[in-house]
Amino acid sequence: MNALVLPGDARAMRLPADHPPVVSGRIGVLLVNLGTPDATDYWSMRRYLKEFLSDRRVIETSRLIWWPLLNGIILTTRPGRKGKDYASIWNRELNESPLRTITRSQSEKLAAALAEAAPKLVVDWAMRYGNPSIASRIEALQQQGCDRLLLVPLYPQYAAATSATVCDKAFDKLKEMRWQPVLRVAPPWPDDPVYIEAVTSSLRKELAKLDFEPEIILASFHGVPQSYLQKGDPYHCQCQKTARLMREALGLDEQRFRITFQSRFGPEEWLQPYTDKTVEALAKQGVKRLAVCMPGFSADCLETLEEIAGENAEIFLHNGGEKFAAIPCLNDSEEGMRVIEHVVRRELMGWIQ
Numbered sequence: 001m002n003a004l005v006l007p008g009d010a011r012a013m014r015l016p017a018d019h020p021p022v023v024s025g026r027i028g029v030l031l032v033n034l035g036t037p038d039a040t041d042y043w044s045m046r047r048y049l050k051e052f053l054s055d056r057r058v059i060e061t062s063r064l065i066w067w068p069l070l071n072g073i074i075l076t077t078r079p080g081r082k083g084k085d086y087a088s089i090w091n092r093e094l095n096e097s098p099l100r101t102i103t104r105s106q107s108e109k110l111a112a113a114l115a116e117a118a119p120k121l122v123v124d125w126a127m128r129y130g131n132p133s134i135a136s137r138i139e140a141l142q143q144q145g146c147d148r149l150l151l152v153p154l155y156p157q158y159a160a161a162t163s164a165t166v167c168d169k170a171f172d173k174l175k176e177m178r179w180q181p182v183l184r185v186a187p188p189w190p191d192d193p194v195y196i197e198a199v200t201s202s203l204r205k206e207l208a209k210l211d212f213e214p215e216i217i218l219a220s221f222h223g224v225p226q227s228y229l230q231k232g233d234p235y236h237c238q239c240q241k242t243a244r245l246m247r248e249a250l251g252l253d254e255q256r257f258r259i260t261f262q263s264r265f266g267p268e269e270w271l272q273p274y275t276d277k278t279v280e281a282l283a284k285q286g287v288k289r290l291a292v293c294m295p296g297f298s299a300d301c302l303e304t305l306e307e308i309a310g311e312n313a314e315i316f317l318h319n320g321g322e323k324f325a326a327i328p329c330l331n332d333s334e335e336g337m338r339v340i341e342h343v344v345r346r347e348l349m350g351w352i353q
Ligand SMILES: C=CC1=C(C)c2cc3[nH]c(cc4nc(cc5[nH]c(cc1n2)c(C)c5CCC(=O)O)C(CCC(=O)O)=C4C)c(C)c3C=C
Pocket: 034, 035, 036, 037, 049, 052, 053, 058, 059, 078, 082, 097, 099, 155, 159, 161, 162, 222, 223, 224, 225, 235, 263, 265, 296, 297, 300, 301, 302, 303
């Protein structure tokens, strides 16, 4: 007879010698963000973009039209161009993208914050595209004895292209498993008072550090094609709600605090107003001082550091603007961790005390 110590509760269990090993009794929390290439060279970028842009949740265009486009022009030209953009924001110390560095830190800080209240908890993190994959981390959590799993897509606003595809991927892994962990999924938090308080107090703090007072603040959210809204995706409404609640909490009017949508891709019409067009128009109208916050991103990434802090700053300054600030995302700041810990504690109710 073997004596097996269960990591969760340190119970010793007696099993026959030919019995497969059993580890159980722990709870896994898996934080998931969008994705990241392993490196900025052409092939790493191509692999990452191929996985990302082959996802039917992201690109809903008919495969007959999309496949030749993707495998022809897009995967030939985009990896090189975007590799340079990633290189401009790369974390050289750790040789990885900022999104990876920040997501790991969020996971480590969450684990530390919950260690005392929930010693059976194992906190981990994954990327929907690239590494570490969702499948590999679910497997690792199971090997550590997690028979219950809380999946946390790190998107405050739900979109099929982000939140739903995280669930699809997790369920793909579960489909292969004999002993599936029980799965809970954290809902989005577009109007959660803890989130609204965190994004507005973080914004106030960042504004206070500037050497200027912006005439206008943009809340820029990642866009999606306009057709996704027509098909019933709640993303647009949830972004509007977050922006309205932020504006009310800040006591600003609709002129001073405006919503825009960034990162459009391809010729289709995306959610509007577009961030880059708005930034250009404001500069041309004579606005001299502008700040842009990005409350839909839980962590700084290519779209915030390169597109907003880089490209959009340049657009503003080239068209007559004088001062531009890109406000950092919540990241692993005190405010950011307050939101993640709040969501996780609430969704673990009944599983932990
Ligand atoms: C082409 C369709 C895309 C849709 C729809 C889309 C939705 C969407 N994306 C995010 C968050 C992020 N996107 C990021 C990068 C990125 N997004 C797309 C395309 C779509 N996104 C691409 C092709 C890329 C890669 C870069 C590029 O080639 O332009 C990132 C940054 C990742 C990083 O490592 O830094 C984030 C985050 C949301 C929230 C969203 C819909 C709501």
